[in-house]
Amino acid sequence: MQDKLKELRTRLGEVTDLYQASAVLNWDQETYMPPGGIRARSEQLSTLRGLAHQKFIADEIGQLLADLAGPASELDPDSDDASLVRVTQREYDKARKIPVELQAELARATSVAHNAWVKARAESDFAMFVPYLQKVLDLVIQKAEALGYEERIYDALLDEYEPEMKTTQVEAVFAELKAEIVPLLQAICERLDAVDDACLHGSFDEQKQWAVTMDVLKLMGFDFQNGRQDKAAHPFTTSFSCDDVRVTTRFDPTYFASALYSSMHEGGHGLYDQGTAPELERTLLAGGASLGVHESQSRMWENLVGRSRNFWRFYFPRLKTFFPGQFDHLDAEALYRAVNKVTPSLIRVEADEVTYNLHIMLRFEMETEILEGKIKITDAPEAWNAKMEAYLGITPPDDARGVLQDTHWSSGLVGYFPTYSLGTMLASQLFDHIRADLPDLDAQIEAGQFAPLLGWLRQNIHCHGAKFTPNELVRRVIGEPMQAAPFVTYLKTKYGELYGI
Numbered sequence: 001m002q003d004k005l006k007e008l009r010t011r012l013g014e015v016t017d018l019y020q021a022s023a024v025l026n027w028d029q030e031t032y033m034p035p036g037g038i039r040a041r042s043e044q045l046s047t048l049r050g051l052a053h054q055k056f057i058a059d060e061i062g063q064l065l066a067d068l069a070g071p072a073s074e075l076d077p078d079s080d081d082a083s084l085v086r087v088t089q090r091e092y093d094k095a096r097k098i099p100v101e102l103q104a105e106l107a108r109a110t111s112v113a114h115n116a117w118v119k120a121r122a123e124s125d126f127a128m129f130v131p132y133l134q135k136v137l138d139l140v141i142q143k144a145e146a147l148g149y150e151e152r153i154y155d156a157l158l159d160e161y162e163p164e165m166k167t168t169q170v171e172a173v174f175a176e177l178k179a180e181i182v183p184l185l186q187a188i189c190e191r192l193d194a195v196d197d198a199c200l201h202g203s204f205d206e207q208k209q210w211a212v213t214m215d216v217l218k219l220m221g222f223d224f225q226n227g228r229q230d231k232a233a234h235p236f237t238t239s240f241s242c243d244d245v246r247v248t249t250r251f252d253p254t255y256f257a258s259a260l261y262s263s264m265h266e267g268g269h270g271l272y273d274q275g276t277a278p279e280l281e282r283t284l285l286a287g288g289a290s291l292g293v294h295e296s297q298s299r300m301w302e303n304l305v306g307r308s309r310n311f312w313r314f315y316f317p318r319l320k321t322f323f324p325g326q327f328d329h330l331d332a333e334a335l336y337r338a339v340n341k342v343t344p345s346l347i348r349v350e351a352d353e354v355t356y357n358l359h360i361m362l363r364f365e366m367e368t369e370i371l372e373g374k375i376k377i378t379d380a381p382e383a384w385n386a387k388m389e390a391y392l393g394i395t396p397p398d399d400a401r402g403v404l405q406d407t408h409w410s411s412g413l414v415g416y417f418p419t420y421s422l423g424t425m426l427a428s429q430l431f432d433h434i435r436a437d438l439p440d441l442d443a444q445i446e447a448g449q450f451a452p453l454l455g456w457l458r459q460n461i462h463c464h465g466a467k468f469t470p471n472e473l474v475r476r477v478i479g480e481p482m483q484a485a486p487f488v489t490y491l492k493t494k495y496g497e498l499y500g501i
């Protein structure tokens with residue numbers, strides 16, 4: 001058995017090396033590559049990923065997994081070896097189900113559709129994008145059919161990003177969330193002026209903002225021996241191993257909160273990647289349990305820590321040292337209130353904690369309704385705008401600020417959006433649990449001591465990598481399934497107090 005495990009690890013090492021090398025190229029493309037590099041880069045990326053895919057779906061890996069199935073079932077299911085066989089088998093089965101031609105056709109169609117989307121968005125012309133989107137969705141449906149599902153076609157797509165999560169589960173938690181958030185938002189909208197964020201708007205030197213983001217990342221425990229931060233138009237995190245994790249951020253010289261919270265968000269992702277157990281490296285067990293669990297880490301640092309009153313009591317005096325004279329007339333409470341201002345807005349990526357999930361629910365509903373034939377693609381803008389009006393009380397003036405705003409669909413990423421909200425909900429549920437384990441958590445944050453929180457996350461979440469599915473991981477850590485209630489309570493308590501509701 002040991003020989004076969006060794007061979008499996010060697011083969012998976014080669015597969016992950018190729019993927020990580022493509023991740024380096026992708027990181028470079030988003031940070032430093034000159035615009036002219038894109039043509040050659042697309043070829044390089046597609047070659048590397050194609051090679052990785054071919055190596056992974058090789059018959060030899062299937063044979064090794066078949067040989068190892070018996071012996072692995074005798075092992076402790078929590079062990080690295082048993083998990084390696086279990087998780088690799090699951091991913092191998094999925095990868096083998098998608099015909100190579102379909103994979104290639106999807107890559108081509110999404111590359112063309114992405115360009116069409118950029119143009120359609122610039123001209124705010126959805127009709128122009130329709131034929132390309134139709135083609136991508138046709139292929140996405142073929143992919144879902146190839147992967148197979150028991151109940152809903154969306155299940156097959158969701159499973160790609162959130163293993164074992166079902167559409168009906170998402171519908172149930174979203175219904176609960178919507179029933180609470182829509183009336184909360186309506187109440188806040190009656191008192192929008194109760195919170196003032198004027199202090200975040202003005203002129204903020206980029207060098208000083210950079211220094212703040214680096215300071216906060218260090219305080220969080222992000223390890224710069226094994227990671228770095230750079231600038232990117234659309235912040236993201238990527239890792240080439242647990243010893244080389246890259247976070248990115250962006251700066252708005254007129255709005256202070258943009259860079260700080262981009263860095264805290266990506267820093268949360270980065271800490272997760274740096275915390276993977278080294279033994280899991282160069283296998284499919286490295287990295288996070290799912291996009292949703294990953295997002296629970298980023299949202300926890302960004303919102304539950306970074307937008308808390310305790311954080312600002314600690315950080316406000318430090319902030320003043322970076323911007324001499326600029327925040328002198330304010331206090332910690334003013335900053336706390338400002339960074340939590342609620343504004344129903346058209347654009348998802350600019351949304352606050354209260355409205356953000358409504359943007360996600362809208363997209364999830366659109367996706368399931370389009371896939372199930374309840375909305376025709378040509379009617380998508382009207383359906384989008386009607387939902388915006390119903391949930392947020394505003395109507396997009398054009399498609400660029402409506403149905404065309406996100407890149408996901410042009411890239412074939414259908415089933416991805418719910419993970420943002422699942423992560424947000426999980427963050428609150430985990431945080432309640434951590435608070436019970438670490439009764440001094442709030443005092444520690446107020447004292448700028450983040451090591452106990454990071455230590456807890458390392459021990460209970462990060463080190464496991466992708467050994468467990470999200471449902472398994474949550475059950476192991478919290479002892480109950482994922483729930484919306486802790487997040488709802490958090491929102492109602494926090495924003496009820498802020499807005500005097």
Ligand code: ZN
Pocket residue numbers: 265269295298
């Ligand atoms: Zn994120």
